[in-house]
Amino acid sequence: MSGAAGDWAERALAAVMERVTTTEAQVGERFPLYADPRDGIWRTTGRGSWTGGFWAGLLWLRARYSGSAADRRAAAGRTAALAPWADADTVTRGLIFWYPTALADGDPEAAVLRERAARAVLAARDPELGLVPWGDAFGGPRLRARADGVPGTVPLLATVAPGAAADHLHRHLDLCLGAEREPLPAWRYEGGGAGWQPCEEPGRGWSRGHAWLLLAVADALLLPEATAHDRVRLTAAARRLLSLEGVLSGPFVPPDDRAAPYGPLDTSAAAISAVALLKLAHVREDWAPVCSYRGAVTLSTLAANHLTRGGSGRPAGMLLDGCYDAGRGLAERHELVWGDFFLALGLASLIGLADLTRV
Secondary structure, three states: OOOHHHHHHHHHHHHHHHHHHHHHHHHOOOEEEEEOOOOOOEEEEOOOHHHHHHHHHHHHHHHHHHOOHHHHHHHHHHHHOOHHHHHOOOOOHHHHHHHHHHHOOOOHHHHHHHHHHHHHHHHOOEOOOOEOOOOOOOOOOOOEEEHHHOOOHHHHHHOOOHHHHHHHHHHHHHHHOOOOOOOOOEEEEEOOOOEEEEOOOOOOOEHHHHHHHHHHHHHHHOOHHHHHHHHHHHHHHHHHHHOOOOOOOOOOOOEOEOOOOOOOEOHHHHHHHHHHHHHHOOOOOOOHHHHHHHHHHHHHHHHHHOEEEEEOOEEEEEEOOEOOEHHHOEOOOEEEHHHHHHHHHHHHHHOOOOOOOOO
């Protein structure tokens, strides 16, 4: 994107990068999770939780944007701080490790960490279930399958075991894209012959669940080693997800729960979907033009209507109206670190700073 058409993306990315710097000054050695929309003060975690990789990824994007050696060192330091998660029992290691290490061009320590994490995820794979279980690092039953356990995990696993990556994705598609029209994003495995049973939460209308699945399928379609497993099925899954209300039509920023259209929005779901759509625009299918258009317009809508411009007691570059967990009433209209990341990644791709076929 160039000329006047790219000016808005340049301005928006500059604001988000400015926000990365103000966040860094505020959180220090901790990891941001979500920020109050009134003043931009972050709720932080010491170890990063499942979102730590998005903060490290934002720092790598800032390093690309600025070209600063100091910014590269900061990104490398936060990426290295995620190392303990390689030994944690959670499939969200895909989210934690893929995005920062994929953006860490030329950093040997990040490459070593990526391989370590990938092999740890592979070792956690359950051959009988045909996937890497959700895990017990965050509590609850270990044998679960969730839509947010697929993105990041597919490309991470593909670096060491493409077949296992494909199996992991297809098993989730078996569950989440079953016979019902609306995807069901979470399942639990029960013994005694009961097998896989649907979870009540998150529900079918969870917009971020739709976005995570679309992103995972887009990732797989850009991995030749994964698409060789069953490209026809992946293409059909992409078409089904694209046909869902709100993906290629309807509001650019969906409600957190499509079953509650007057509830809180979720800009993070919109940002994830935008990146997924821009990835699908690189796939040689008839959907490419509309995916490219919808992805770019979604990002421009987020930049125009949901990105702060500074003043009123809060910093510029905050992506507001993200919903962490409406069911628990947690951070329903806040800035979310993964929302910031996917907005930044999408904007960076529009101006040629990031290649979505590689991240």
